[in-house]
Amino acid sequence: MSDYFGVFGLPRKLQVDGEALQRRFYELSRAHHPDFHHGADAARQAEALESSALVNRAYRALREPLARVEYLVALEEGRETKEGDTAKPKAPMDLLEEMLEVQEALQEAKTSGLDEAARARLAEERERLRARQAAEEAALIALFPEWDRAVEAGGDRKPLLEKFKKRLATRAYLRTVIDDLSDALGEDQDTHVSHRRH
Amino acid sequence: MSRIVGIDLGTTNSLVAYVDQGIPKVIPDADGRVLLPSVVAWTADGVLVGETARRQLARNAARTVYSVKRLMGKGYEDVKDELRHLPFEVVPSAEVVKIKIGDREVTPPEVSAHVLRALKQRAEAFFGEAVERAVITVPAYFNDSQRQASKDAGRIAGLDVLRIVNEPTAASLAYGLQKLAQGIIAVYDLGGGTFDISILRVKDGIFEVLATNGNTHLGGDDFDRALVESLLADISRHHGVDLSRDAEALQELRMGGEAAKCRLSFDERTTLTIPFERFTYSREITRAEIEALAAPLVEATLGPCRLALKDAGLASEQVGEVVLVGGSTRMPLVRRRVQELFGKTPRSQLNPDEVVAMGAAVQAQILAGGITDMLLLDVTPLSLGIETLGGIVSVLIPRNTTIPTMAKEYFTTSVDGQTAVDMHVVQGERELAKDNRSLARFDLAGIEPMPAGMPKIEVTFLIDANGILQVQAKELRTGKAASIEVKPTYGLTEAQVERMVEDSFAYAEADVNARLLIETQTEADTVINHVERALRQAGALASAEERARIDGALTALREVRAGTNRDSIRECTVALNQATAPLADRMMEAAIKQAVTSKRADQLLEKT
Numbered sequence: 001m002s003d004y005f006g007v008f009g010l011p012r013k014l015q016v017d018g019e020a021l022q023r024r025f026y027e028l029s030r031a032h033h034p035d036f037h038h039g040a041d042a043a044r045q046a047e048a049l050e051s052s053a054l055v056n057r058a059y060r061a062l063r064e065p066l067a068r069v070e071y072l073v074a075l076e077e078g079r080e081t082k083e084g085d086t087a088k089p090k091a092p093m094d095l096l097e098e099m100l101e102v103q104e105a106l107q108e109a110k111t112s113g114l115d116e117a118a119r120a121r122l123a124e125e126r127e128r129l130r131a132r133q134a135a136e137e138a139a140l141i142a143l144f145p146e147w148d149r150a151v152e153a154g155g156d157r158k159p160l161l162e163k164f165k166k167r168l169a170t171r172a173y174l175r176t177v178i179d180d181l182s183d184a185l186g187e188d189q190d191t192h193v194s195h196r197r198h
Numbered sequence: 199m200s201r202i203v204g205i206d207l208g209t210t211n212s213l214v215a216y217v218d219q220g221i222p223k224v225i226p227d228a229d230g231r232v233l234l235p236s237v238v239a240w241t242a243d244g245v246l247v248g249e250t251a252r253r254q255l256a257r258n259a260a261r262t263v264y265s266v267k268r269l270m271g272k273g274y275e276d277v278k279d280e281l282r283h284l285p286f287e288v289v290p291s292a293e294v295v296k297i298k299i300g301d302r303e304v305t306p307p308e309v310s311a312h313v314l315r316a317l318k319q320r321a322e323a324f325f326g327e328a329v330e331r332a333v334i335t336v337p338a339y340f341n342d343s344q345r346q347a348s349k350d351a352g353r354i355a356g357l358d359v360l361r362i363v364n365e366p367t368a369a370s371l372a373y374g375l376q377k378l379a380q381g382i383i384a385v386y387d388l389g390g391g392t393f394d395i396s397i398l399r400v401k402d403g404i405f406e407v408l409a410t411n412g413n414t415h416l417g418g419d420d421f422d423r424a425l426v427e428s429l430l431a432d433i434s435r436h437h438g439v440d441l442s443r444d445a446e447a448l449q450e451l452r453m454g455g456e457a458a459k460c461r462l463s464f465d466e467r468t469t470l471t472i473p474f475e476r477f478t479y480s481r482e483i484t485r486a487e488i489e490a491l492a493a494p495l496v497e498a499t500l501g502p503c504r505l506a507l508k509d510a511g512l513a514s515e516q517v518g519e520v521v522l523v524g525g526s527t528r529m530p531l532v533r534r535r536v537q538e539l540f541g542k543t544p545r546s547q548l549n550p551d552e553v554v555a556m557g558a559a560v561q562a563q564i565l566a567g568g569i570t571d572m573l574l575l576d577v578t579p580l581s582l583g584i585e586t587l588g589g590i591v592s593v594l595i596p597r598n599t600t601i602p603t604m605a606k607e608y609f610t611t612s613v614d615g616q617t618a619v620d621m622h623v624v625q626g627e628r629e630l631a632k633d634n635r636s637l638a639r640f641d642l643a644g645i646e647p648m649p650a651g652m653p654k655i656e657v658t659f660l661i662d663a664n665g666i667l668q669v670q671a672k673e674l675r676t677g678k679a680a681s682i683e684v685k686p687t688y689g690l691t692e693a694q695v696e697r698m699v700e701d702s703f704a705y706a707e708a709d710v711n712a713r714l715l716i717e718t719q720t721e722a723d724t725v726i727n728h729v730e731r732a733l734r735q736a737g738a739l740a741s742a743e744e745r746a747r748i749d750g751a752l753t754a755l756r757e758v759r760a761g762t763n764r765d766s767i768r769e770c771t772v773a774l775n776q777a778t779a780p781l782a783d784r785m786m787e788a789a790i791k792q793a794v795t796s797k798r799a800d801q802l803l804e805k806t
Contacts (some may be wrong), residue, residue: 026401026402026404026406029404029573029575030404030573033573033575033663034602034662034663035361035561035564035565035573035574035663036564036567036570036573038360038565038566038567039567049602049660049662049663050604050660052602052663053601053602053603053604053660054604056575056599056600056601056602056603057599057603057604059600060599060600060603
């Protein structure tokens with residue numbers, strides 16, 4: 001039970017059968033949930049609390065493909081225990097230039113407010129970025145079989161890991177820009193903290 | 199081991215339930231009533247709880263506390279805007295809310311403890327044995343402080359609270375016993391003071407909450423307030439009287455309005471009649487009128503529903519069943535809106551007032567080991583984070599994470615030889631700490647003096663199955679557990695709860711019979727008051743024979759009321775009620791006639 005894959009008895013592969021994972025999650029919950037250890041002594045109860053918390057976190061990390069690859073990258077780099085990192089994702093260089101224009105428009109919106117035309121432009125820009133983000137996510141998921149083959153063959157996984165990191169960074173950056181656009185448009189204020197982090 | 203009961207500690211009413219041979223049942227009091235009004239009154243004769251306290255609402259408004267659930271886990275700043283609606287006094291304070299009753303101050307958990315103690319005694323009378331363990335329900339959208347306050351209330355009442363369980367999920371368990379279909383279900387829970395929506399996946403006995411949302415300050419109370427405001431305006435128009443500062447009149451209006459609201463869930467129109475000292479206010483209210491008042495509030499429940507669906511990653515069509523919980527879901531308007539949103543007829547076979555308590559009893563049975571094929575996997579409703587530099591929140595546990603769950607965070611020092619670090623834990627979805635709910639400040643002390651940046655303190659944030667936060671800290675270089683001092687922002691400290699528990703023991707030893715006698719006497723007083731007022735106002739409507747019978751019954755009751763024989767006070771109270779029944783009917787008829795006449799006059803005026 002060293003890592004979240006281990007909790008579910010899985011190898012560090014990215015293609016996961018969602019239904020089987022859910023079934024296993026329910027089995028593990030039945031085995032560990034504190035509700036079923038209420039009569040036990042304090043030590044056993046504390047143990048149930050911890051193991052059940054671990055099962056829940058593991059399921060959350062693995063059930064969605066994108067969360068899964070994020071977790072995998074952290075795990076492979078040996079920083080899986082560091083949680084709650086507050087550093088804003090750095091933008092990849094090529095993206096940075098491309099985003100300059102959007103950032104300028106955002107700045108302008110902040111200082112001088114939004115007229116109809118500027119609003120429409122920001123909304124359009126947001127749609128474009130959302131499409132770009134979706135494409136980025138699809139490209140990430142398309143790399144999963146390659147990773148799994150490398151795991152099976154015991155080959156060098158470093159280059160793939162770098163690809164994951166780059167695409168994840170791009171995606172994270174796109175998210176912050178999309179969120180900033182939503183902020184400027186006065187939408188989704190209440191949901192964006194957890195968006196940004198997940 | 200003693201029994202574990204399930205308790206629904208509601209804004210308006212509270213209930214206690216247990217599981218009898220696999221079937222959850224609510225426990226009635228000696229008179230067969232299952233709903234205990236969540237009202238506590240401090241009278242010269244002692245503390246009253248429930249129906250007898252409810253009767254004090256108008257007569258003893260400043261010393262009768264109701265809807266205290268809305269104040270649980272809150273600070274004065276949170277509630278000061280609604281104080282004008284409350285007839286009792288809330289004292290300004292930097293910490294937890296305090297209510298002033300005469301020369302003493304009580305906190306919301308202490309008030310709730312009175313309600314819980316009454317339910318505990320009810321269960322004990324029912325079983326003929328001590329009841330010391332309970333599962334208590336809270337709104338799913340309650341934050342950590344509100345949950346902790348509910349748990350504290352249980353402790354003060356002498357209950358070991360084994361579990362805090364969310365109301366909508368408890369309801370799903372009660373429905374689950376009745377063979378709920380497998381699949382995705384939405385539980386829409388609109389009670390007296392709070393609103394919750396929970397989206398669950400039910401599969402093979404596992405009740406997995408996917409997302410929850412809500413508003414802990416939206417419920418039937420708000421409908422009543424809107425109605426009272428409108429009645430006040432109407433009274434001022436027709437009678438030229440401003441009752442908005444008259445605490446007793448406000449309570450009469452609130453209770454009369456609430457009853458009318460409930461009738462309008464079944465009838466298209468109803469007559470509201472409230473006899474005041476100087477005049478009788480009587481008018482007809484239609485369902486359309488109450489719906490116009492309630493519409494914005496019902497609308498406000500739909501946003502959280504959409505957010506919960508979004509967080510669950512589901513479209514409304516994917517919801518297989520919608521279950522309605524809470525008394526306010528009896529309103530046809532609520533049913534229509536919910537049906538429109540989810541595109542299907544909602545279920546409400548189980549009594550919406552009782553289903554949460556029944557679910558709590560099911561959860562109690564699970565904890566007792568009596569049910570092993572059902573398991574509830576709930577979520578934490580709000581994101582948990584810590585304040586970082588610049589007041590920004592770093593989220594450690596996002597909302598809708600399955601509980602129990604934990605997160606670790608690492609801290610270090612910024613000055614050479616620093617031996618303590620403090621952190622500020624908040625709950626909420628906003629980016630800045632100041633916009634979220636402050637839960638507590640933690641002082642990590644006992645760090646060995648080292649150069650700045652050297653210590654590595656690992657802090658573990660654990661949210662248990664109750665949705666309540668536990669924090670542990672360890673300095674990794676020395677392996678020493680760091681001591682943590684918790685300063686709850688809006689909660690009671692351990693020492694305060696301990697003192698309240700001790701106080702409550704003294705109270706619990708008070709003679710139960712004495713209490714029952716007081717309750718009976720109070721009831722007699724209420725009836726005597728009502729009859730005296732009726733005779734002053736409408737004595738002429740009674741025949742000489744009736745009048746003689748009423749006077750006789752009144753004298754008899756006054757005589758036994760002075761004594762201590764509970765049974766005879768009760769008998770005489772019933773007799774007086776019977777003697778006045780014909781007069782009461784006639785007064786009602788007269789009032790309705792008057793209402794109709796004045797309505798016609800209104801219509802005439804409007805036309806000219």
